[in-house]
Amino acid sequence: GAGVSQTPSNKVTEKGKYVExxxxxxxxxxxxxxxxxxxxxxxxxxxxxxxxxxxxxxxLPNDRFFAVRPEGSVSTLKIQRTERGDSAVYLCASxxxxxxxxxxxxxxxxxxxx
Amino acid sequence: GQSxxxxxxxxxxxxxxxxxxxxxxxxxxxxxxxxxxxDGGAPxxxxxxxxxxxxxxxxxxxxxxxxxSYGYLLLQELQMKDSASYFCAVPSGNTPLVxxxxxxxxxxx
Numbered sequence: 001g002a003g004v005s006q007t008p009s010n011k012v013t014e015k016g017k018y019v020e021x022x023x024x025x026x027x028x029x030x031x032x033x034x035x036x037x038x039x040x041x042x043x044x045x046x047x048x049x050x051x052x053x054x055x056x057x058x059x060l061p062n063d064r065f066f067a068v069r070p071e072g073s074v075s076t077l078k079i080q081r082t083e084r085g086d087s088a089v090y091l092c093a094s095x096x097x098x099x100x101x102x103x104x105x106x107x108x109x110x111x112x113x114x
Numbered sequence: 115g116q117s118x119x120x121x122x123x124x125x126x127x128x129x130x131x132x133x134x135x136x137x138x139x140x141x142x143x144x145x146x147x148x149x150x151x152x153d154g155g156a157p158x159x160x161x162x163x164x165x166x167x168x169x170x171x172x173x174x175x176x177x178x179x180x181x182x183s184y185g186y187l188l189l190q191e192l193q194m195k196d197s198a199s200y201f202c203a204v205p206s207g208n209t210p211l212v213x214x215x216x217x218x219x220x221x222x223x
Contacts, residue, residue, distance in 0.1 A: 004156075033210055042201050042213030043157060056210060091156065100144055100164065103211060105156040 002026070004106035006092050012112045013082055021077040021109045025094030032075050033103060034067055035091040043091050043105075049075060050098055082113045116140045118202050118214035125220045126192055134187045134217045136202035146178050146185045147203045147211065157201065160187070189219075197221045 005024045013019050025032050030051055035043035045059040049069045060066075064082075069075040079086055089108040095101040118138045126132040136146065145164035149157040161169055163178035163185060175188040189196055199218050203211040 035211075040215070042203070042216050043211070045206070045210040045212065048210045059210065093157075100162070100205065102147075102159050102162065104159065105149075107156045 004092055004094055004104055006090075006106040006109050008109060009107065010110045010112075012114065014114050015082060015084060017082050017113075019079050019082055019111065021079075021090050021111070023075045023077070023092030023094075023106060025073065025075070025092070026104055027073075029094035029096055029104075030072070031095045031098035031101070031103075032069060033093040033095075034075070034077050035093065037089045037091055037108070046077070046090075048098075055098075079111075082111075084113050087111055087113045116204055116206055116212040118204065118212065120200075120202055120214040120217045122215065123218045123220070125222060126189075128192055128194060128221055128223050130192050131188065131190050132192060132219065134189075134200050134202075134219070136185050136187075136214060138183050138185075138202070138204055138214075140183075140204050140212075143180060143183075144205045146176070147205075148174075148176055148187045149201045149203060149213075150198050151201065151216070152198045160200075192221050194221050194223070 032049040034046040037043045048056040051072045064080045067077045091108045093103040093105045095103045120136045147162045148160040151157045161176040178185040199216040201216045203213045
């Protein structure tokens with residue numbers, strides 16, 4: 001079946017602009033995760049959804065970052081007033097039920113803030 | 115919190131065996147995962163060890179010693195396509211993964 005998909009694959013924006021990044025998880029997966037990966041580093045956790053609710057948003061760096069999953073499937077990561085330091089690859093992952101279930105990653109969105 | 119240590123780079127010859135070590139510090143341990151990531155690609159799940167011992171999946175094996183807070187990934191019969199970054203990861207208090215910084219494996223002819 002289809003894996004995790006993310007759009008756009010690349011996003012270039014100017015400092016101060018607003019961006020939305022989309023994630024389509026594997027069908028039937030209740031758990032969805034957002035990570036951020038900078039060059040030469042491992043993925044860094046941002047936020048975790050179980051169904052429609054954010055079960056853990058402790059990784060969001062500040063209040064410019066927000067994510068939603070209104071119907072328990074597709075999720076959107078929203079970044080307001082982007083800064084150059086936000087430039088990274090934003091990865092989405094899903095798992096069947098959360099917990100120790102294997103997380104399957106999408107290809108990521110490469111965000112570049114000029 | 116959680117922290118993981120793994121070597122930053124490893125180089126090995128095609129056809130050889132390579133071991134990538136990972137030591138971890140956690141405030142609650144559920145298991146150790148390994149992921150492979152090719153340049154520009156998504157992390158891909160390789161293995162998960164919840165109990166001590168060796169798990170084998172084809173050319174890849176993963177080992178865990180909970181008493182030593184240590185694990186390793188063993189790659190046998192190396193192929194050029196195995197050149198990638200390898201990450202060890204542990205679940206945090208809930209379920210998000212905490213990743214190491216990754217080991218970049220270069221397979222040379």
